[in-house]
Amino acid sequence: MIEIKELTKRFGKKSVVENVSVTIEPGTITSFIGPNGAGKSTLLSMVSRLLDADTGDVLLDQNNVKKWKSGEFAKRVSILKQSNYTNVRLSVRELISFGRYPYSKGRLTAEDDKFVDQAIEYMNLEDMQNEFIDELSGGQRQRAFIAMVIAQDTDYVLLDEPLNNLDMKHSVQIMKILRKLVDDLGKTVVIVLHDINFASVYSDRIVALKDGKLVKNGPTQDIINSKALREIYDMDIPVQVQNGCRICVYFNSHA
């Protein structure tokens, strides 16, 4: 279990994340939503130890994440940041193999190869596994990086806007894969999303941030309604039910 306790981060005088407490339920997909600059990425970075909090704690299995050994932590929690770029000559397969580094330390075993093959298959990257990362399109590269964290095979997978650059088909595909990771393999996924319809259709819980503060935290159905969305986004967003899914029709709503 990951517990976020009264976490605060300031840049200069500005509180970017202010006194946020959230518990991530194991075996669920939790979506972080909120306007640009709300502090979603900053919060995720602190949970995954990329950034130190000013005050407050993050606990993984009751132990402060700061106390975890780097190598052990990397077998439990993985994070993919919002933008990924590398100027290194690296094939798709080599990149995905890096996901096994916490286990293999660079010497891949047959088991590591199995995980890599599986991640490639999940992400439909078979055809381009020998191509170089810097020669792919933005969306293809994003899928390769997602495959890397899947190969890392951690209990907790944190993804910061993984649907960036992806077309509809691949977005849906990735959300389905995440559902599979949770439902079949018992993993826990935390994902930052801007398209609230993906959050509505695929996540179990939603955490909403605004100006660094936690404004909503609960099961998806409690958050995807016009009243709550108005609080989060300052927009009137009608919600319609289609095939049992709640769809937010925000395209022509006015603030």
Add this chain to the structure above:
Amino acid sequence: MQKNSTKLIFLAVLAIIGILLYAFYDIKGGFDYAFPRRMVRIGAMVVTGIAISYSTVVFQTITQNRILTPSVMGLDSMYEVVQTLIYFFAGSMSIWVLNHYLNFGAAVIAMVLFALILYRFLFRTNKHPIYLLLLIGMIIGTLLGSLVTFLQVLIDPVEYLSLQTRLFASFTNVKSELLYISIGILFIAFIYGYRIMGKLDVMSLGRENAMNLGINYDRMVMNILILSSVLIATSTALIGPITFLGLIVANLAYQFLSTYKHSILILGASLISIIALVGGQFFVEHILELRTTLSVIINFIGGIYFIYLLLKESRSTR
């Protein structure tokens, strides 16, 4: 695409041919006299080539760029400052000059300290854009350069001549006892390097991806910055500054070998360095008959290459 192992063998063969040629060419009469001296020079070129390549490649990995090198960031200027200060305050007859160990030690320590202070300030946050770092490096270089010039004007002309021979990179008057120390330092650096090659590969994915994969990133950066400055300081204290060599060979290795593996990149860059140094020195000694020095040629070619890289980079970021 050729395999990397084939390419490495090709480079190794070229390096060995260069070394043999340099060792035995036109040696007829004075074998007993010339051969041992040539061996010391070859040793110095191999050590310098490896140290510069190794330090540049790892430095560029942790600073996530392919244009900056420790030398470009002002370490070479720092070497000139140390030597000039020694001549200015102690003079050419002082123990600081006559005792090679002392001179070598002072230069290495001053350069490493300078590098650490500079890096602490520059790479603490890891967020400065590359052009800013480059600018800072240039400003520091110019500042130290002016300081050197200022002191040199005040120095006695005879002393000045003696100082100058130290400030130009040269393989012709390498002290063999310093060569042994340098080999020792390089050896230690290799033992450490052997343990971190895999980590370096992961670190080339950038800070966040490396941390995600369990690398203790910030501590590794500090360790590698120390490693890299010790290596550059050693090579500079041994033969003098060859500012642009690291830049050329590292970039040639990235292009020629197209891999992310540091073991291969460092080996390749080292071989290219040795080829450039031994081949260049051969050219200077036997064809130009010592009318110029190797470092002048390397810095000339390197400077042009540097401008080319800058232009290429600015085009690709636009």
